[in-house]
Amino acid sequence: xxxxxxxxxxxxxxxxxxxxxxxxxxxxxxxxxxxxxxxxxxxxxxxxxxxxxxxxxxxxxxxxxxxxxxxxxxxxxxxxxxxxxxxxxxxxxxxxxxxxxxxxxxxxxxxxxxxxxxxxxxxxxxxxxxxxxxxxxxxxxxxxxxxxxxxxxxxxxxxxxxxxxxxxxxxxxxxxxxxxxxxxxxxxxxxxxxxxxxxxxxxxxxxxxxxxxxxxxxxxxxxxxxxxxxxxxxxxxxxxxxxxxxxxxxxxxxxxxxxxxxxxxxxxxxxxxxxxxxxxxxxxxxxxxxxxxxxxxxxxxxxxxxxxxxxxxxxxxxxxxxxxxxxxxxxxxxxxxxxxxxxxxxxxxxxxxxxxxxxxxxxxxxxx
Ligand SMILES: Nc1ncnc2c1ncn2[C@@H]1O[C@H](COP(=O)(O)OP(=O)(O)OP(=O)(O)O)[C@@H](O)[C@H]1O
Ligand SMILES: CC(=O)N[C@H]1[C@@H]2OC[C@@H](O2)[C@@H](O)[C@@H]1O[C@H](C)C(=O)O
Numbered sequence: 001x002x003x004x005x006x007x008x009x010x011x012x013x014x015x016x017x018x019x020x021x022x023x024x025x026x027x028x029x030x031x032x033x034x035x036x037x038x039x040x041x042x043x044x045x046x047x048x049x050x051x052x053x054x055x056x057x058x059x060x061x062x063x064x065x066x067x068x069x070x071x072x073x074x075x076x077x078x079x080x081x082x083x084x085x086x087x088x089x090x091x092x093x094x095x096x097x098x099x100x101x102x103x104x105x106x107x108x109x110x111x112x113x114x115x116x117x118x119x120x121x122x123x124x125x126x127x128x129x130x131x132x133x134x135x136x137x138x139x140x141x142x143x144x145x146x147x148x149x150x151x152x153x154x155x156x157x158x159x160x161x162x163x164x165x166x167x168x169x170x171x172x173x174x175x176x177x178x179x180x181x182x183x184x185x186x187x188x189x190x191x192x193x194x195x196x197x198x199x200x201x202x203x204x205x206x207x208x209x210x211x212x213x214x215x216x217x218x219x220x221x222x223x224x225x226x227x228x229x230x231x232x233x234x235x236x237x238x239x240x241x242x243x244x245x246x247x248x249x250x251x252x253x254x255x256x257x258x259x260x261x262x263x264x265x266x267x268x269x270x271x272x273x274x275x276x277x278x279x280x281x282x283x284x285x286x287x288x289x290x291x292x293x294x295x296x297x298x299x300x301x302x303x304x305x306x307x308x309x310x311x312x313x314x315x316x317x318x319x320x321x322x323x324x325x326x327x328x329x330x331x332x333x334x335x336x337x338x339x340x341x342x343x344x345x346x347x348x349x350x351x352x353x354x355x356x357x358x359x360x361x362x363x364x365x366x367x368x
Pocket of ligand 1: 015016017018019020021164165166167168169196197200210211212213214215294295296297299300329
């Protein structure tokens with residue numbers, strides 16, 4: 001990339017995840033290879049009204065009803081949150097995934113980076129997933145290149161795995177001893193299955209609550225093994241990675257627990273998330289030394305206990321190695337923004353199934 005520097009810059013990354021709870025933003029000082037320092041991070045929840053607009057647009061594509069309204073909610077929430085930060089050199093704006101169908105209609109993240117570039121008066125990197133999909137990849141997960149940098153940052157020398165427990169779960173196996181993330185054998189990544197989304201949907205439907213706080217309800221229930229067995233027969237679990245999911249790909253799971261008590265249903269959906277991760281771990285090229293967990297699901301003690309039961313290596317929140325589990329994804333899009341700006345790859349065959357290591361993303365500059 002000519003004289004575009006190799007100096008580290010402060011990148012401000014954002015994530016508005018599949019749980020539709022709100023927007024995370026975090027500053028990272030990086031050159032796109034190495035994490036030099038972490039800066040301030042902040043969260044802005046969506047209001048009930050905003051969440052309703054986003055929920056109504058789930059599964060929709062650009063131009064369809066409700067999508068422009070959803071994009072406006074996303075842009076407004078991000079502009080409000082990001083205006084609270086000083087000192088950023090550029091922004092990595094993920095947007096809100098409304099639909100994801102990589103081998104069909106594509107992938108759709110609502111929100112226009114050009115709008116944010118104008119409001120914030122900063123270059124904004126956005127639309128991270130489309131070019132990977134266009135080149136035959138899944139367009140997700142994209143955090144793995146960042147996970148590789150995290151593995152280096154914490155001084156790991158043995159293979160390890162990162163597990164994100166958001167609405168959907170995803171696993172990255174990484175070997176930090178290899179020279180870089182795109183080197184064959186350095187990474188293997190994929191979505192594991194539904195993580196918190198089905199439990200959240202159950203809690204909403206049965207109790208009018210957003211989540212099963214701490215996994216307390218699930219802890220009181222009994223897992224229905226027949227439901228788990230039927231769940232694991234889903235064709236997704238027979239696909240080789242890389243592979244990715246849309247939030248509602250397992251919508252039938254909620255029907256499968258319809259006849260169970262609230263506690264048994266919560267226990268069974270929580271066990272399904274853990275079983276999907278354990279099934280995913282069977283794909284690891286070599287056993288990892290540990291699995292480090294980020295995302296909101298690490299606050300669910302029942303889910304964490306079920307994971308520890310089903311996995312052969314230690315499972316602990318990323319805080320155990322000094323990382324911030326609520327901000328990993330926002331930090332990932334800060335890191336990836338710098339890579340995009342510098343013409344570096346953001347995905348490779350082992351992370352998204354794309355044919356070769358590729359970069360992605362659009363860059364909008366203020367005043368352009
Ligand atoms: N204290 C808690 N107890 C139980 N569950 C929790 C707790 N805190 C967060 N969660 C779960 O984590 C979810 C939020 O996780 P997170 O913010 O990582 O998801 P996301 O980023 O929206 O999703 P994705 O990573 O799939 O895009 C909540 O919706 C809830 O289900
Ligand atoms: C299409 C899409 O937005 N996928 C998200 C979602 O949330 C978790 C999982 O499904 C993962 O594939 C991805 O996000 C993370 C940040 C990623 O790209 O690595």
